Amino acid sequence: MLRFEIEARSAECAARVGRLSVNGRTVETPAFFPVGTQGTVKGVAQKELVAHGVQGILCNLYHLYLRPGIDVIEAAGGLHRFINWDGLIITDSGGFQVYSLKTLRRIEREGVHFVSHLDGSSHLFTPERVIEMQARLGSDVAMVLDECVGYPTTLDYARRSMDLTLEWAKRSLRTVGRGGAVFGIVQGATFPDLRVECAQRLVEMGFDGYAIGGLAVGEDKPTMFEMVDVCTRELPEERPRYLMGVGFPEDVARAVSLGVDIFDCVMPTRNARNGTLFVDGGRLVIKNARYARDDRPIEEGCDCYTCRNFSRAYLRHLYMSGELLSPMLNSIHNVRYYMRLMSRLRDVIRNGQLEGFLAELESKRQEETDIV
Amino acid sequence: MLRFEIEARSAECAARVGRLSVNGRTVETPAFFPVGTQGTVKGVAQKELVAHGVQGILCNLYHLYLRPGIDVIEAAGGLHRFINWDGLIITDSGGFQVYSLKTLRRIEREGVHFVSHLDGSSHLFTPERVIEMQARLGSDVAMVLDECVGYPTTLDYARRSMDLTLEWAKRSLRTVGRGGAVFGIVQGATFPDLRVECAQRLVEMGFDGYAIGGLAVGEDKPTMFEMVDVCTRELPEERPRYLMGVGFPEDVARAVSLGVDIFDCVMPTRNARNGTLFVDGGRLVIKNARYARDDRPIEEGCDCYTCRNFSRAYLRHLYMSGELLSPMLNSIHNVRYYMRLMSRLRDVIRNGQLEGFLAELESKRQEETDIV
Numbered sequence: 001m002l003r004f005e006i007e008a009r010s011a012e013c014a015a016r017v018g019r020l021s022v023n024g025r026t027v028e029t030p031a032f033f034p035v036g037t038q039g040t041v042k043g044v045a046q047k048e049l050v051a052h053g054v055q056g057i058l059c060n061l062y063h064l065y066l067r068p069g070i071d072v073i074e075a076a077g078g079l080h081r082f083i084n085w086d087g088l089i090i091t092d093s094g095g096f097q098v099y100s101l102k103t104l105r106r107i108e109r110e111g112v113h114f115v116s117h118l119d120g121s122s123h124l125f126t127p128e129r130v131i132e133m134q135a136r137l138g139s140d141v142a143m144v145l146d147e148c149v150g151y152p153t154t155l156d157y158a159r160r161s162m163d164l165t166l167e168w169a170k171r172s173l174r175t176v177g178r179g180g181a182v183f184g185i186v187q188g189a190t191f192p193d194l195r196v197e198c199a200q201r202l203v204e205m206g207f208d209g210y211a212i213g214g215l216a217v218g219e220d221k222p223t224m225f226e227m228v229d230v231c232t233r234e235l236p237e238e239r240p241r242y243l244m245g246v247g248f249p250e251d252v253a254r255a256v257s258l259g260v261d262i263f264d265c266v267m268p269t270r271n272a273r274n275g276t277l278f279v280d281g282g283r284l285v286i287k288n289a290r291y292a293r294d295d296r297p298i299e300e301g302c303d304c305y306t307c308r309n310f311s312r313a314y315l316r317h318l319y320m321s322g323e324l325l326s327p328m329l330n331s332i333h334n335v336r337y338y339m340r341l342m343s344r345l346r347d348v349i350r351n352g353q354l355e356g357f358l359a360e361l362e363s364k365r366q367e368e369t370d371i372v
Numbered sequence: 373m374l375r376f377e378i379e380a381r382s383a384e385c386a387a388r389v390g391r392l393s394v395n396g397r398t399v400e401t402p403a404f405f406p407v408g409t410q411g412t413v414k415g416v417a418q419k420e421l422v423a424h425g426v427q428g429i430l431c432n433l434y435h436l437y438l439r440p441g442i443d444v445i446e447a448a449g450g451l452h453r454f455i456n457w458d459g460l461i462i463t464d465s466g467g468f469q470v471y472s473l474k475t476l477r478r479i480e481r482e483g484v485h486f487v488s489h490l491d492g493s494s495h496l497f498t499p500e501r502v503i504e505m506q507a508r509l510g511s512d513v514a515m516v517l518d519e520c521v522g523y524p525t526t527l528d529y530a531r532r533s534m535d536l537t538l539e540w541a542k543r544s545l546r547t548v549g550r551g552g553a554v555f556g557i558v559q560g561a562t563f564p565d566l567r568v569e570c571a572q573r574l575v576e577m578g579f580d581g582y583a584i585g586g587l588a589v590g591e592d593k594p595t596m597f598e599m600v601d602v603c604t605r606e607l608p609e610e611r612p613r614y615l616m617g618v619g620f621p622e623d624v625a626r627a628v629s630l631g632v633d634i635f636d637c638v639m640p641t642r643n644a645r646n647g648t649l650f651v652d653g654g655r656l657v658i659k660n661a662r663y664a665r666d667d668r669p670i671e672e673g674c675d676c677y678t679c680r681n682f683s684r685a686y687l688r689h690l691y692m693s694g695e696l697l698s699p700m701l702n703s704i705h706n707v708r709y710y711m712r713l714m715s716r717l718r719d720v721i722r723n724g725q726l727e728g729f730l731a732e733l734e735s736k737r738q739e740e741t742d743i744v
Contacts, residue, residue: 038689038690038693039686040695040697042696042697043696043697043700044697045677045701047681067693068689068692072665072685072689076665082683082685082689083686084681084682292440293448295448305417309418309419309456311448313440313444314411314448314456317410317411317439317454318410318411321410321439323410323414324414324696324700325414325416325417327696328417328696328700
């Protein structure tokens with residue numbers, strides 16, 4: 001069902017270039033999956049995703065379960081057909097969303113009881129139901145239910161939580177009626193020993209791929225990368241590795257060097273709506289007065305629809321005017337920026353130039369700089 | 373500068389089919405101009421306008437003057453270049469917007485003093501400045517400054533206002549530095565004698581085209597059409613006629629039968645954002661529960677991107693979820709609906725079947741019906 005072929009390995013580090021295929025749908029890795037929580041990448045029509053090189057998106061079971069409901073999507077012929085997207089779809093199990101609910105959920109051995117953020121109704125997600133529902137959606141890659149632990153936490157809590165996540169992982173694999181591929185999720189907070197143990201025990205169970213969860217939740221960057229490194233070292237070479245919810249371009253690149261193959265993050269689309277645009281060499285905050293008469297595209301040489309057709313001055317005007325076209329054009333650019341980044345990463349891995357590229361990216365961290 | 377060729381005339385009524393060309397840009401008439409007040413048709417990217425048959429849009433001097441400012445647009449090479457739109461652009465003078473400000477404006481013989489809705493700053497529009505600024509924008513068709521009178525009004529007020537509008541029209545024509553074509557605007561409220569006089573006196577001045585203004589401001593439909601009829605009878609055959617701010621599909625069709633060539637209205641895009649979709653045979657309110665599992669497109673046979681790719685069920689989901697893709701896909705459909713309507717009108721005029729088509733449209737007035 002899932003095929004993962006590694007086509008090239010870095011001579012410098014753990015990075016690799018590959019192809020992930022599920023149900024006849026393929027993405028080149030390292031791959032970045034834009035987030036389409038509710039079955040749409042915010043502000044970007046499906047044909048623009050295709051036109052700008054997106055091969056896969058991340059949807060969310062929790063949100064789609066609450067609205068429009070699994071039965072509606074199943075009746076429409078599954079999620080791909082419902083949203084008219086023939087690229088790859090990974091569905092997150094909702095563990096992270098439930099974790100975000102905080103006071104509105106109760107975690108038990110059986111599963112997670114939670115209250116809908118939409119109407120206050122009560123629900124129960126069990127590991128088995130989560131796998132079954134993702135199969136009913138026709139998701140290509142289903143994620144197991146896990147407990148995502150906040151930062152900071154105690155070793156004791158992190159261990160108990162990890163044990164629960166592992167028990168749930170085992171129950172997930174035993175679930176009859178699995179559809180696409182199923183990925184396990186390595187937890188263990190910021191404790192290297194737990195991360196190692198969690199990864200090893202998941203690998204023993206034998207998943208189609210492995211995600212690294214519970215990171216980018218408040219810990220510092222060195223800790224995050226230490227955890228990624230610890231995990232990828234334990235995960236099998238021949239299976240895809242997915243770092244959930246990360247992140248800035250330079251963080252994605254760093255994680256690629258540690259052997260991660262798949263990423264998702266709201267960063268390109270959320271920043272686009274805030275008027276923050278990614279460019280080589282920094283970021284561009286489009287509302288700044290300096291762009292009011294700037295005739296240049298967001299980024300010289302970018303091949304996206306926005307850069308090929310519109311000036312910074314126009315984009316600033318759209319942003320200041322609160323026009324719908326503002327998030328639309330900004331999102332296209334930022335999504336395309338990430339696609340170009342991944343393509344570049346695949347190239348520099350093949351060419352043995354990843355370390356140099358990484359140093360260059362980190363010297364101009366996009367989160368800190370603004371360009372002129 | 374402006375060329376208007378009539379290619380076919382209805383044998384049944386005053387309708388005609390033609391081609392309006394200004395600055396090498398052409399629209400087939402009867403034509404509907406989607407509204408792009410601030411230099412963007414809300415929710416529809418420029419390439420989608422082109423792909424869906426839009427040949428011209430209406431922008432607004434008042435809004436563009438306040439933000440981003442005429443000098444910004446002029447520095448960018450004009451409005452077409454600033455917004456990257458090579459179709460025809462009509463710019464409204466802002467008379468209607470100033471009229472909408474009510475307490476924030478003072479009309480004098482010199483012009484209109486008004487206060488910005490954005491920052492409370494004070495401004496003066498004179499007939500001369502309005503023409504000059506539209507020339508600086510590079511607008512293809514500039515509208516004269518007029519006073520748009522509300523409904524109801526007195527004969528006395530309407531006459532004095534009309535006299536002022538006519539004086540302003542004369543000053544507009546005398547303005548040095550006119551750019552594209554200039555249209556006069558027939559006012560006269562709901563008084564047929566005033567409408568006739570206003571039209572005759574404008575025609576004596578000799579404009580490139582003539583608009584009918586001050587309608588669809590609260591009067592009943594029979595009165596509106598009576599005024600349209602009174603005006604078009606006075607306007608020269610060989611010049612284009614533009615009914616401003618109208619309207620529903622059946623109203624557009626009715627006005628076409630009275631000899632109107634050009635329309636603009638926020639109806640397709642505003643309704644799209646509210647989830648109201650135009651279809652042959654009525655309108656469709658996408659939030660209705662009946663569409664939750666409806667696998668059909670908005671309209672069978674519609675060739676728009678939305679109908680070719682997405683179901684009512686998905687569109688309802690997007691609307692209920694407050695997703696950006698909802699107004700985007702809805703707007704594309706509604707704009708395309710109006711373009712198909714105009715194309716159909718041109719066909720039935722040529723074929724001598726306008727009256728039948730009109731009767732059919734009016735039997736299912738889109739403002740009143742919802743379809744299943």
